[in-house]
Amino acid sequence: MEKNYAVKQFGSWNNVEGKVFLGEALGLTGAQLSVQKLAPQEDAPFLHAHKRHEEVYLILSGKGEYQVDGEVFPVGEGTLIRVAPAGVRALRNTGDEPLVMCCIQYQAGSFGEADDFMVDGTIINEPVKW
Amino acid sequence: MEKNYAVKQFGSWNNVEGKVFLGEALGLTGAQLSVQKLAPQEDAPFLHAHKRHEEVYLILSGKGEYQVDGEVFPVGEGTLIRVAPAGVRALRNTGDEPLVMCCIQYQAGSFGEADDFMVDGTIINEPVKW
Numbered sequence: 656m657e658k659n660y661a662v663k664q665f666g667s668w669n670n671v672e673g674k675v676f677l678g679e680a681l682g683l684t685g686a687q688l689s690v691q692k693l694a695p696q697e698d699a700p701f702l703h704a705h706k707r708h709e710e711v712y713l714i715l716s717g718k719g720e721y722q723v724d725g726e727v728f729p730v731g732e733g734t735l736i737r738v739a740p741a742g743v744r745a746l747r748n749t750g751d752e753p754l755v756m757c758c759i760q761y762q763a764g765s766f767g768e769a770d771d772f773m774v775d776g777t778i779i780n781e782p783v784k785w
Numbered sequence: 786m787e788k789n790y791a792v793k794q795f796g797s798w799n800n801v802e803g804k805v806f807l808g809e810a811l812g813l814t815g816a817q818l819s820v821q822k823l824a825p826q827e828d829a830p831f832l833h834a835h836k837r838h839e840e841v842y843l844i845l846s847g848k849g850e851y852q853v854d855g856e857v858f859p860v861g862e863g864t865l866i867r868v869a870p871a872g873v874r875a876l877r878n879t880g881d882e883p884l885v886m887c888c889i890q891y892q893a894g895s896f897g898e899a900d901d902f903m904v905d906g907t908i909i910n911e912p913v914k915w
Contacts, residue, residue, distance in 0.1 A: 658853070658854070659853055659854055659868060659871055659872030659873075660853040660854075660856075660866060660869065661866070661867045662851075662858065662860075662864065662866050663864070664860075664861075664863060666861075666863050668863050671863075677865060681841070681865060681867040682867055683867055683896070684895070685839050685892045685893050685894060685895035685896050686841065686889070686891050686896065687896075687902045690865075698915075702909035702913055703906050703908050703909060704906075704909060705905050706904075706905045706907065707899075707905060708900070708906075709814055711813070711816065711889065713887060715843075721792075722915070723790040724788070724790075725914075726790075727915060730792075730794075731794075731796075732796075732797050732798060733794060733796050733797045733798050733801075734794050734795070735793045735807060735811060735818070736790060736792050737792075737811040738789060738790045739789040739790065742789030742790050747915065757843060760902065760905070761891040761892070761896075762815045762895050762896075763814050764814045764815060765815035765891070765892050766813070766814055766815050766816065766892075769837075770817070770837075772838075772890065774836075775836045775890070776833050776834075776838075777833060777834050777835065777836065778831050778833050779832035779834060779873055783828065783829055783852075783875045784855075785850060785877065
């Protein structure tokens with residue numbers, strides 16, 4: 656029987672090299688996920704938008720700038736950004752250290768009331784054994 | 786007009802306190818997202834599963850153990866885990882530092898061929914201005 660999980664271990668976020676798409680490796684069925692390391696002062700090569708996917712970016716380490724629809728704002732470790740499909744976006748590293756980010760995309764507008772995490776989640780009434 | 790983005794800044798992942806759900810704050814429309822800091826040696830209080838949501842966990846910092854369906858494996862900064870809805874899961878911090886994680890959940894099985902990131906994404910043919 657197929658396992659209910661898959662794991663990818665980088666050891667440290669700084670071990671990410673270039674841009675890596677992990678949807679296939681992790682067996683994702685409702686999202687795509689990438690991690691990317693930008694070198695110090697490395698600029699995004701292009702602006703992009705989406706047709707129907709909402710994106711969430713997490714800045715895992717480093718410092719940079721992000722822009723959506725021409726509005727530029729600072730980002731760094733601990734920043735989360737939600738971008739609607741139509742948002743025209745780019746990211747750059749403005750620091751002296753690598754910037755590592757994670758981007759996850761999924762269907763915009765696909766959540767309804769039944770998707771409240773308290774409704775979808777089920778607590779198992781058994782002690783946690785390690 | 787509503788902006789095409791929303792931002793949450795923690796400053797550093799270590800500034801996360803307890804468990805924080807960010808779906809509403811970020812205006813997510815197809816996912817729920819939480820970040821959580823577990824104190825050194827802090828154990829998960831319960832096992833849980835889901836009805837229709839796939840989850841992706843990212844270990845942002847620290848060291849711990851994760852379990853799915855009774856299989857336990859080590860995790861730490863740089864670990865990504867995909868868990869199918871039925872997977873019975875828990876996480877604990879086994880280290881001497883805080884463990885900070887991010888969990889994103891979305892509809893399992895909601896991606897089809899049109900959701901390839903090369904199909905859904907659109908490159909904007911304009912120079913990137915900062």
